[in-house]
Amino acid sequence: MPVRRNRRPLLQTRYTRPSGDGSQTADASAPAGVHSGALVPKGGEHRPHAGRTWRTFRAPAAHRDTTAVLGGAYPFLAGRPSTARLYVGRDTVTGAPFTYDPWQLYAAQAVSNTNILIVGNIGWGKTNTAMAIALRGIATGHPVTVPGDPKNDWTRLAAALGGQAIRLGPGQGDRLNPLDPGPRPPGSDSDTWRHQVDQRRATLLVAIVETLAPGLAPLHPQAREALTEALQSTCRASSTPTLHQLVNRLEDNPTPAAAPIRASLAQLCTGPLSGLLDQPATTVPDPDAPMIAVGTADLADNDTAHTLAVLVATSQLEQAHATGQQRILVYDEAWRILAAPAHLARVNAELRLSRARGTATILITHALSDADKTADAGTATAATARGLASLCDTRLAFRQAPGELDRTAADLHLTRAECDAVAVLGKGEALWKIGTTGRRIRTGLGTAEAALFNTDTAITASDTAGPTNGTDSRDRTGAADTSAGSSRSK
Ligand SMILES: Nc1ncnc2c1ncn2[C@@H]1O[C@H](COP(=O)(O)OP(=O)(O)OP(=O)(O)O)[C@@H](O)[C@H]1O
Numbered sequence: 001m002p003v004r005r006n007r008r009p010l011l012q013t014r015y016t017r018p019s020g021d022g023s024q025t026a027d028a029s030a031p032a033g034v035h036s037g038a039l040v041p042k043g044g045e046h047r048p049h050a051g052r053t054w055r056t057f058r059a060p061a062a063h064r065d066t067t068a069v070l071g072g073a074y075p076f077l078a079g080r081p082s083t084a085r086l087y088v089g090r091d092t093v094t095g096a097p098f099t100y101d102p103w104q105l106y107a108a109q110a111v112s113n114t115n116i117l118i119v120g121n122i123g124w125g126k127t128n129t130a131m132a133i134a135l136r137g138i139a140t141g142h143p144v145t146v147p148g149d150p151k152n153d154w155t156r157l158a159a160a161l162g163g164q165a166i167r168l169g170p171g172q173g174d175r176l177n178p179l180d181p182g183p184r185p186p187g188s189d190s191d192t193w194r195h196q197v198d199q200r201r202a203t204l205l206v207a208i209v210e211t212l213a214p215g216l217a218p219l220h221p222q223a224r225e226a227l228t229e230a231l232q233s234t235c236r237a238s239s240t241p242t243l244h245q246l247v248n249r250l251e252d253n254p255t256p257a258a259a260p261i262r263a264s265l266a267q268l269c270t271g272p273l274s275g276l277l278d279q280p281a282t283t284v285p286d287p288d289a290p291m292i293a294v295g296t297a298d299l300a301d302n303d304t305a306h307t308l309a310v311l312v313a314t315s316q317l318e319q320a321h322a323t324g325q326q327r328i329l330v331y332d333e334a335w336r337i338l339a340a341p342a343h344l345a346r347v348n349a350e351l352r353l354s355r356a357r358g359t360a361t362i363l364i365t366h367a368l369s370d371a372d373k374t375a376d377a378g379t380a381t382a383a384t385a386r387g388l389a390s391l392c393d394t395r396l397a398f399r400q401a402p403g404e405l406d407r408t409a410a411d412l413h414l415t416r417a418e419c420d421a422v423a424v425l426g427k428g429e430a431l432w433k434i435g436t437t438g439r440r441i442r443t444g445l446g447t448a449e450a451a452l453f454n455t456d457t458a459i460t461a462s463d464t465a466g467p468t469n470g471t472d473s474r475d476r477t478g479a480a481d482t483s484a485g486s487s488r489s490k
């Protein structure tokens with residue numbers, strides 16, 4: 001295609017203000033280089049770096065290349081903004097509104113999966129952005145599940161939204177029972193459901209034993225058999241089976257394989273962990289709730305208790321995912337979850353099954369190097385942890401922790417220009433890498449959202465007060481505002 005020559009240089013178009021009779025007159029009142037009309041001139045303001053033109057960007061034919069290569073040479077070029085998806089915020093380079101919907105992007109083959117990875121240093125806005133996606137996702141019919149919430153941020157949000165807030169831990173009223181079958185999904189065949197419940201319980205029990213006694217992992221087939229046998233007889237004998245009953249059954253089993261399992265599970269019935277999972281459930285997850293969040297803040301100091309609580313919650317919430325409805329699944333503070341091998345395997349499976357299940361999993365972590373803490377370098381577990389990033393086609397990089405930028409750039413395949421941008425991002429602003437395209441987006445929060453998402457309760461000592469910092473620079477226009485040009489970018 002022949003290269004088109006512009007008759008005038010792009011940023012030197014003269015701006016004239018329409019006069020009353022429809023003719024154009026020069027704007028004499030505007031200061032040199034700045035135009036004072038109500039509308040931005042079509043050809044962009046007459047000043048350096050005004051960054052606006054009505055002409056479509058065209059790469060000269062001699063430089064034609066793949067989108068990936070051009071994205072590196074000309075980063076942050078914005079296409080026409082879409083209003084068809086969920087509003088997130090504004091592009092801080094172009095000022096254009098930015099919308100996002102993982103399922104729509106997948107349908108358009110712009111991404112190969114619906115998963116989202118959010119990585120960034122403490123306090124730069126990861127949770128607020130995930131909450132904005134979640135809240136706006138609920139508005140478009142996508143319920144949200146948060147199986148473990150070590151800061152109770154999401155539990156507060158779920159309660160405020162009229163969803164289900166389950167708070168686990170000493171002194172909290174809620175309890176989950178790993179042997180609870182949960183409600184049978186409407187319309188499901190009773191035999192199929194019973195079979196699914198048996199499998200879910202057995203898988204969960206194996207994970208619990210391996211967490212309590214890592215030396216037994218992977219559980220020997222004879223030990224698995226002893227566990228399954230005891231589990232089946234306990235559940236046949238009682239309509240409300242509990243871990244106490246299961247431990248008693250294992251005591252009756254004389255085989256050597258049964259003894260270590262019984263000893264490990266007994267820790268949940270006596271000692272410091274008793275009362276957490278060994279009683280009948282006080283609550284069952286409600287798949288119809290717009291948001292279900294399991295608050296684990298009161299267990300956050302005890303790694304084993306926290307791991308067990310999230311394991312049980314994830315397993316019980318699984319049946320909500322079986323409804324086939326498109327759901328958003330959030331793992332905030334994922335470093336807590338990834339540190340336990342049992343969780344790592346589960347999250348890995350979930351990310352791989354997201355397309356089949358219709359879920360979009362959001363994984364939020366402080367640093368990609370957190371994954372290295374799960375296992376010794378060179379082991380299969382370490383490789384699985386490091387591979388999680390590659391299972392998320394949407395990656396959000398907030399400002400990185402000191403020393404983490406190179407690792408993030410390598411794992412997320414950032415270009416040099418993208419890397420430079422991440423180093424200077426402001427609060428609430430992230431580099432959104434969707435497939436191979438990178439854009440700088442600042443999440444816009446409305447006033448009501450800012451109060452709902454308040455993650456500073458411990459600092460401000462108030463559940464309802466707005467955040468104490470960052471509010472001035474919020475996009476107060478709210479989620480519904482999609483008009484271009486009014487963003488306050490940093
Ligand atoms: N889009 C935004 N605009 C302005 N301020 C924001 C925005 N997002 C977050 N903030 C503010 O930044 C602070 C930290 O936000 P948030 O809790 O979401 O960060 P985080 O990265 O999840 O932190 P942590 O790593 O501790 O979990 C809060 O005071 C919040 O109000």
Ligand SMILES: [Mg+2]
Binds near residue numbers: 126127128
């Ligand atoms: Mg957070």
